[in-house]
Amino acid sequence: MRILVTGGAGFIGSHLVEKLLSTGHDVSILDDFNDFYDPQIKQANIKAVAGEIAIHRVDLRDSAAVNMLFHREKFDAVAHLAARAGVRPSIRQPQLYYDTNVSGTLHLLEAARQTGIERFVFASSSSVYGSVKTVPFSEDFHLTQTISPYAATKIAGEFLCSTYSHLYRMRVVALRFFTVYGARQRPDLAIHQFTKRIHDGEPIDQFGDGTTRRDYTYIDDTIQGVMAALAYEGPLFDLFNLGESETIQLKDLIAGIEKAVGRKAKINQLPEQPGDMPVTCADISKARKLLGYNPTTPLSAGLPKFVDWFLNKPAA
Numbered sequence: 226m227r228i229l230v231t232g233g234a235g236f237i238g239s240h241l242v243e244k245l246l247s248t249g250h251d252v253s254i255l256d257d258f259n260d261f262y263d264p265q266i267k268q269a270n271i272k273a274v275a276g277e278i279a280i281h282r283v284d285l286r287d288s289a290a291v292n293m294l295f296h297r298e299k300f301d302a303v304a305h306l307a308a309r310a311g312v313r314p315s316i317r318q319p320q321l322y323y324d325t326n327v328s329g330t331l332h333l334l335e336a337a338r339q340t341g342i343e344r345f346v347f348a349s350s351s352s353v354y355g356s357v358k359t360v361p362f363s364e365d366f367h368l369t370q371t372i373s374p375y376a377a378t379k380i381a382g383e384f385l386c387s388t389y390s391h392l393y394r395m396r397v398v399a400l401r402f403f404t405v406y407g408a409r410q411r412p413d414l415a416i417h418q419f420t421k422r423i424h425d426g427e428p429i430d431q432f433g434d435g436t437t438r439r440d441y442t443y444i445d446d447t448i449q450g451v452m453a454a455l456a457y458e459g460p461l462f463d464l465f466n467l468g469e470s471e472t473i474q475l476k477d478l479i480a481g482i483e484k485a486v487g488r489k490a491k492i493n494q495l496p497e498q499p500g501d502m503p504v505t506c507a508d509i510s511k512a513r514k515l516l517g518y519n520p521t522t523p524l525s526a527g528l529p530k531f532v533d534w535f536l537n538k539p540a541a
Contacts, residue, residue, distance in 0.1 A: 315375035396457075465518070469522075
């Protein structure tokens with residue numbers, strides 16, 4: 226297929242681009258290379274494939290530019306991974322998050338409708354589960370409250386996707402990612418940030434008492450799920466959790482990084498942050514059954530892999 230990967234120069238997107246290329250697809254990237262983190266990191270992410278693909282510097286907020294690209298390039302499928310990410314920044318800049326994640330997704334869906342796109346995969350987030358108390362999180366849960374603007378934009382994106390699927394018979398799959406990590410992880414995310422600071426002998430900020438729990442998903446497992454979603458032949462609209470279905474407390478994550486790095490952490494304990502979820506845990510039984518999703522890298526194996534990449538990564 227001729228596939229557009231939005232956010233294709235980012236962490237997850239660059240891995241997906243490489244996987245799609247290795248399986249024979251014609252791949253293009255849409256990315257605005259914004260300064261949420263150093264754009265040079267994104268350039269480094271795609272250095273190995275830059276000569277094989279078209280890279281379109283387009284801001285999702287620009288509907289005319291999105292439309293022009295779709296009409297010119299005639300894609301078969303879209304893997305929409307681009308977004309303003311992060312809970313805490315979304316509290317500081319809710320308008321930016323809404324404009325990019327909601328309006329931007331609408332612009333893509335509208336361009337896809339106009340140009341007859343056959344498949345659309347949307348990267349959602351475990352953050353949509355918000356204040357849900359029951360674990361593990363199931364796709365069947367009736368969600369009534371999110372607790373950050375970022376999460377609100379992601380559930381809005383899901384509803385836009387389901388609406389376009391219903392109205393225009395577009396095949397759309399929404400994937401709820403659960404804290405993805407691995408080589409090229411964004412520098413602002415906990416595993417990357419903690420690893421760097423512990424390695425450099427700098428203190429790390431621990432929000433709360435260390436008992437918050439996360440379901441961390443290794444990048445290879447997430448990519449396996451996205452590839453399956455692009456080939457999915459089930460209902461025209463469907464929704465899946467992509468996690469490891471195991472949780473770890475923050476304090477145990479820090480201990481694991483200490484062990485992999487070979488240094489003790491200096492911990493700066495701070496109050497819990499507004500918008501942070503106390504726990505995430507994916508019920509992946511639906512993805513296992515319908516996508517053939519089979520995560521194979523538990524955190525005990527993935528964390529040393531990440532630290533090895535961090536210690537040996539080329540400079541951006």
